[in-house]
Amino acid sequence: MNDYNDLRLEIPSYAYISLARRGMEKISLDQCFLPNCDNEDVNLLEPFKIEESEDEEKSIKKIHIKCKKCNGTYILKLETLKKVAKPKNSNDEESTLSLGIVYILDENGKNLGHLGYF
Numbered sequence: 001m002n003d004y005n006d007l008r009l010e011i012p013s014y015a016y017i018s019l020a021r022r023g024m025e026k027i028s029l030d031q032c033f034l035p036n037c038d039n040e041d042v043n044l045l046e047p048f049k050i051e052e053s054e055d056e057e058k059s060i061k062k063i064h065i066k067c068k069k070c071n072g073t074y075i076l077k078l079e080t081l082k083k084v085a086k087p088k089n090s091n092d093e094e095s096t097l098s099l100g101i102v103y104i105l106d107e108n109g110k111n112l113g114h115l116g117y118f
């Protein structure tokens with residue numbers, strides 16, 4: 001799995017951020033998520049490694065991405081739930097359809113935050 005193009009196919013094009021009662025905002029995942037970087041040029045983002053794991057409840061893909069603009073590395077963590085449960089305290093019908101959750105990690109695996117759904 002070192003092929004650059006194969007890795008890119010593993011990355012969803014968009015994620016959806018929940019805006020509470022105002023629905024969902026669609027954002028592109030073709031951007032650098034590191035603080036202080038505004039790179040939105042997919043050609044400057046190079047996925048170079050993937051780690052996959054799985055347990056009874058979910059499968060996890062961690063895609064390591066190098067940004068050629070800030071020279072930083074971040075990890076897109078894609079968590080796909082096998083049992084789809086309605087999130088607590090949500091009346092949002094769209095969110096109940098979500099199967100996957102996107103997290104952003106820094107290169108050391110530190111969680112930079114829950115980004116949204118894919």
Ligand SMILES: [Zn+2]
Pocket residue numbers: 032033034037038039067068069070071072
């Ligand atoms: Zn960057």
